[in-house]
Amino acid sequence: MKTSWKLLLITMTIIVILVSGCQPKKGTEENEEAINVEETSEETGTEIDSVNKYICPLTGIGVENEDDIKYRPVAVMIDNEKSARPQSGIGEADIVYEMPVEGNITRYMAVYHHTPTEKIGPVRSARPYFIDKALEFDAIYVHCGGSPQALKDIKSLKVDAFDDLSGTPAYWRSKDRKMPHNLYTSTKLIREVAQKKNLERDSAPKYFKFSNEFLAPDGGNGQKVVINYDKNYKISYIYNNDERVYYRQINGDNMKDKESLKEIKATNIIIEKVGVKVLDKAGRLELSNIGKGRGYLLTGGKLVEIEWSKSSRNGKTTYNNLNGEEITLNKGNTWIQVVSNNTKIEFGE
DSSP: OOOHHHHHHHHHHHHHHHHHHHHOOOHHHHHHHHOOOOOTTTOOOOEEEETTTEOOOOTOOEEGGGGGGGOOEEEEEEEGGGGOSSSSSSGGGGGEEEEEEEEEEOOOOOOEEESSOSOBBOOOBHHHHHHHHHHHTEEEEESSBBHHHHHHHHHHHTTTTTEGGGSSSEEOOHHHHHHHTTBBBBBHHHHHHHHHTTTSSSSOOOEEOOOOSSOOOOOOSSEEEEEETTTTTEEEEEETTTEEEEEEEEEEEBBBOOTTBOOOSEEEEEEEEEEEESSSSSSSSSEEEEEEEEEEEEEEEEEEEEEEEETTSSSSSSSEETSSOOOEEEEEOOOEEEETTTEEEEEEE
């Protein structure tokens, strides 16, 4: 009898152990999900993150639906004269370039991918070196007229461009400002025209390398930078440690978006130093943005010296640290400041 009870107890113990072994280990599953930060959709090759959000290739940020990023980027030329400020929709751009143009002023090119933006502008004219950057994204180039060379380049390089002066139905003029500082567009209008012209794409090229976790790279103090394009175009970025972003200023005043009224912030700042030459009596410029050069990266409150290279007009500009390794950015928007080799740049706290 005792032997029977012992056999029964042993049998019950074995059954309990076997049943327990068949149960999934919750902690292990959670760890596996944490490790697989990024996966890839077999059908499209689109990156997805650990919570099944698709990733915008220009910011590294996850979006809810794959359809949200099945668009071609658009690159919009934006006015930066005093009469054009504050600009509309610039705070929603994924990447913004600022470069010098004739007359000791600067101009922006804002690149949009997945964020619907209802009002963008004021839209201004094209320049050749902005076209070079738009080509890197296979972007639809949005502008109003342009320099003679820029208009020639658009034709010869077969750039998919929407020019207001050609009657493209993607623009309107506001009544609160005077010409030429009152021309606007939207991502909706641009995409409607692109679809009618069969110019849309299902994806955007991957441009930057992003860190899965917050990154403060090894480097110098990157809490503040001042870029002196001109006495009337003094650009400052000041780092906010709590928000982990840089606030942008023009001539000491915080820059704001006219539509949202929100202050303009940047997660990453790239400073690209190039040769600049005056071409004609009108003061039009040539920027040596093909070849190699030096610059800086500011992200996470740190400053890193970098090198850039670009092999052709439609070739991608690559940014490496001084060890020859591709730079890694924090997830978020990026401002790229293209400056003359002689531009005064100040770093501090």
